[in-house]
Amino acid sequence: MAQFSLVSASVGLITLQNPPVNALSAVLRQGIVDAVEKALCDPKVKSVVICGQNGIFCGGADIREFGTNMRGPPLIPMIHAIESANKPMVAAIEGSALGGGLELALGCHYRIAHSQARLGLPEVTLGLLPAAGGSQRLPRLIGVPAALNLITTGRHVTAAEALQLGIVDQVTDHNTVDAAVKFSQSVAGQSLDGRRISTYPCPVQPNLDAFFEEAMLKVRQSARGAIAPVACVQAVRAAATLPYAQGMKREKELMATLFTSGQARALQYCFFAQRAVGRWSTPSGGRWDTSKPRPVHTAAVIGLGTMGRGITVALAQTGLSVVAVETQVKQLTEAKQAVSGMLERGATRRGAAPTPDRITYSENIQAVAGADLVIEAVFEDMALKEKVFRQLSDVCKPGALLCTNTSALDIDHLASQTRNPELVVGMHFFAPAHVMKLLEVVYGPRSSSQAVATAMQLGKKMGKISVAVGNCRGFVGNRMLKPYLEQAFFLLEEGATPELVDRALEDFGFPMGVFKVSDLSGLDVGWRVRKADGMVESGLSTGPSARIRQGRRYSPLGDLLCEQGRFGQKTGRGWYLYDKPGGRVSKSDPWLHSFLEEYRVQQGLVARRVDQQEVLERCLFALINEGFQILEEGIAAGPEDIDAIYVFGYGWPRHRGGPMFYAGMVGLAKVMERLDHYHQAHPDEPSLQPCSLLRRLVASGKKLHSQL
Ligand code: 3H9
Numbered sequence: 001m002a003q004f005s006l007v008s009a010s011v012g013l014i015t016l017q018n019p020p021v022n023a024l025s026a027v028l029r030q031g032i033v034d035a036v037e038k039a040l041c042d043p044k045v046k047s048v049v050i051c052g053q054n055g056i057f058c059g060g061a062d063i064r065e066f067g068t069n070m071r072g073p074p075l076i077p078m079i080h081a082i083e084s085a086n087k088p089m090v091a092a093i094e095g096s097a098l099g100g101g102l103e104l105a106l107g108c109h110y111r112i113a114h115s116q117a118r119l120g121l122p123e124v125t126l127g128l129l130p131a132a133g134g135s136q137r138l139p140r141l142i143g144v145p146a147a148l149n150l151i152t153t154g155r156h157v158t159a160a161e162a163l164q165l166g167i168v169d170q171v172t173d174h175n176t177v178d179a180a181v182k183f184s185q186s187v188a189g190q191s192l193d194g195r196r197i198s199t200y201p202c203p204v205q206p207n208l209d210a211f212f213e214e215a216m217l218k219v220r221q222s223a224r225g226a227i228a229p230v231a232c233v234q235a236v237r238a239a240a241t242l243p244y245a246q247g248m249k250r251e252k253e254l255m256a257t258l259f260t261s262g263q264a265r266a267l268q269y270c271f272f273a274q275r276a277v278g279r280w281s282t283p284s285g286g287r288w289d290t291s292k293p294r295p296v297h298t299a300a301v302i303g304l305g306t307m308g309r310g311i312t313v314a315l316a317q318t319g320l321s322v323v324a325v326e327t328q329v330k331q332l333t334e335a336k337q338a339v340s341g342m343l344e345r346g347a348t349r350r351g352a353a354p355t356p357d358r359i360t361y362s363e364n365i366q367a368v369a370g371a372d373l374v375i376e377a378v379f380e381d382m383a384l385k386e387k388v389f390r391q392l393s394d395v396c397k398p399g400a401l402l403c404t405n406t407s408a409l410d411i412d413h414l415a416s417q418t419r420n421p422e423l424v425v426g427m428h429f430f431a432p433a434h435v436m437k438l439l440e441v442v443y444g445p446r447s448s449s450q451a452v453a454t455a456m457q458l459g460k461k462m463g464k465i466s467v468a469v470g471n472c473r474g475f476v477g478n479r480m481l482k483p484y485l486e487q488a489f490f491l492l493e494e495g496a497t498p499e500l501v502d503r504a505l506e507d508f509g510f511p512m513g514v515f516k517v518s519d520l521s522g523l524d525v526g527w528r529v530r531k532a533d534g535m536v537e538s539g540l541s542t543g544p545s546a547r548i549r550q551g552r553r554y555s556p557l558g559d560l561l562c563e564q565g566r567f568g569q570k571t572g573r574g575w576y577l578y579d580k581p582g583g584r585v586s587k588s589d590p591w592l593h594s595f596l597e598e599y600r601v602q603q604g605l606v607a608r609r610v611d612q613q614e615v616l617e618r619c620l621f622a623l624i625n626e627g628f629q630i631l632e633e634g635i636a637a638g639p640e641d642i643d644a645i646y647v648f649g650y651g652w653p654r655h656r657g658g659p660m661f662y663a664g665m666v667g668l669a670k671v672m673e674r675l676d677h678y679h680q681a682h683p684d685e686p687s688l689q690p691c692s693l694l695r696r697l698v699a700s701g702k703k704l705h706s707q708l
Contacts, residue, residue: 002031010046012039021059022052026072047184051092060099075132079107088187092180103132109195111168113159114176122154127228127264131255135235136247140200152232198244225509226655266657273640280468286449293457300371303378304335310433313342318461322359377405393418403427411471412444422448438649439464444471465648470635477645483622483687488514489555495607498575504615509653515575519568527562553684622687624663632693
């Protein structure tokens with residue numbers, strides 16, 4: 001609802017009340033319409049201030065209403081009524097004014113913001129565009145280039161930037177409502193002719209056609225198949241070229257196509273999935289709302305390689321005291337310099353003062369004795385990690401949480417090396433750890449729910465999307481990656497090229513195909529793991545048995561490249577060719593193509609035509625099938641957990657909602673039918689055999705996601 005009151009004898013104060021973010025639900029919209037009418041009819045009211053309760057102006061349209069039958073007064077006429085009012089309407093912006101919230105404020109004649117407020121039109125991130133006049137008013141207010149930037153990226157701006165851009169008229173450090181009330185009194189009775197944004201001409205944009213062509217090209221390149229950014233450009237173009245009323249018509253048409261698109265559903269699902277993963281639960285009954293995290297004031301990091309350095313930076317940026325330990329002196333000196341540089345660059349990027357240096361470096365593991373939580377990030381070697389955990393168990397103070405940054409090793413086994421296995425959890429960061437959003441918090445059967453709660457809370461403080469998952473080889477993300485990679489290798493054996501496979505995945509929306517990612521992260525990483533698993537046989541034997549390991553199909557292609565010293569970008573050669581070791585720009589490699597041809601001849605394989613559809617179905621459905629297996633085993637509590645992991649850690653295109661959501665969009669029956677089809681053709685590939693949860697869901701006609 002919206003509360004109306006008279007303040008300072010002549011100011012009508014309308015307070016939006018719909019916790020937690022004052023989203024513009026049907027009830028609130030009705031409340032605003034009624035309150036505005038009351039204010040305009042009341043002769044005592046000379047000016048009006050609109051504010052939000054609980055320190056937040058408005059988080060926009062109520063996303064939960066999308067996809068339902070819309071009731072209540074629509075937003076556009078409501079905002080028009082505000083703009084056409086003959087009494088000054090002033091928005092008092094605290095907290096956030098986002099989406100429809102900012103559009104409401106743009107309908108007001110003046111905007112006063114608190115210095116800590118954030119403003120933006122993030123509709124594009126939900127697969128939409130600002131369709132309550134935002135795409136037409138913002139360019140008229142701040143010019144086409146600035147509006148286009150805000151609308152196509154959805155970024156939030158600070159109050160200071162909003163002032164500089166001309167979105168707000170005043171910024172205050174004090175009580176925003178008081179400032180707005182005072183301001184509204186000072187303009188009461190003045191003409192409002194120059195204050196209605198919809199009547200402004202759009203500032204002239206030189207070389208309009210060329211400007212929008214370039215903008216469209218840029219957006220198409222970065223959108224990777226997402227349709228909303230393209231529609232946003234079209235809407236802003238309408239603002240720049242058409243009268244307001246016609247621009248509004250165009251805005252409405254574009255919104256209609258977006259609103260019902262699968263992409264908007266997928267992106268809105270991602271919005272809620274990102275929040276749902278915080279409400280974690282474990283099979284042993286641990287829950288987010290009943291487990292109290294321990295306070296963490298000092299955290300320690302053991303091992304200052306690439307991951308350890310990133311984790312140190314991420315911890316320091318949250319304002320914690322950090323103890324960073326590296327036993328090799330040279331590595332320690334290099335790490336100190338690298339961490340300072342990363343902190344400085346981070347501060348510059350954020351436009352903030354550098355994080356005060358609360359990092360203590362040491363060569364001695366004893367230095368972690370006072371830490372509340374320790375993150376071990378030494379080399380991925382079980383014997384080494386066992387040793388570190390035994391030492392930590394002796395050195396750390398009672399109750400200290402011991403975490404490992406392993407990407408695959410057994411958490412339970414590491415816990416068994418310590419006196420208090422209930423205090424051990426995995427914190428699986430993704431490189432670069434201070435940048436990547438995802439954190440897998442891995443609990444073992446003996447991890448206490450308090451330990452999980454503490455790691456989850458720390459992850460949140462570090463700005464991560466933290467997902468609690470069970471302990472198994474590769475946890476959720478890397479475990480699902482294995483069948484995906486495997487299928488990509490098999491497709492090469494059957495006739496595909498790295499270029500064809502990568503193109504199919506990039507057209508689907510991944511920022512990089514599987515072979516480019518493999519070159520970037522280093523082919524030797526997987527080779528080492530396969531060697532440790534006893535999968536690698538050196539040299540190339542021939543015949544079908546050469547490609548069977550442990551009873552299932554195996555492709556030695558990656559091993560053969562590694563034997564040639566082709567480790568990817570770092571050696572300048574991998575699945576692609578680079579201009580120099582460390583080079584970033586990939587080129588097709590004729591050598592690789594002849595190598596694949598020779599390999600097929602030696603193995604008696606006849607190349608056939610592989611198309612993009614087969615690439616997608618084999619790679620993605622195998623990955624999704626593993627996801628169903630993970631759900632069945634209870635390693636992930638729900639499909640949102642898997643989807644958040646893939647969207648935030650593995651480059652899964654957000655507008656496709658994550659692998660499990662995508663499976664629902666395709667149809668579970670279709671996914672199962674295609675898996676069955678490929679499994680019949682390749683009976684030695686168990687990852688193509690639909691798992692029993694998938695079969696059961698299809699048989700019962702049940703859905704995995706209620707949104708579908
Ligand atoms: C739009 O406006 C379209 C119009 O242009 C045109 C229409 C014609 N609706 O994030 P939090 C929930 S599209 C419904 O944890 P924070 C959220 O799910 C909209 N619910 O808090 C969560 O629920 P739960 C454009 C919403 O303090 C709870 O509120 N607007 C909405 O970290 C707390 O959220 C946006 O895209 C909503 N609009 O951050 C803004 N917003 O507790 C989206 C939040 O059950 N919102 N909820 O999990 C945000 O970015 C952040 O929520 C905000 C607060 C910055 C506001």
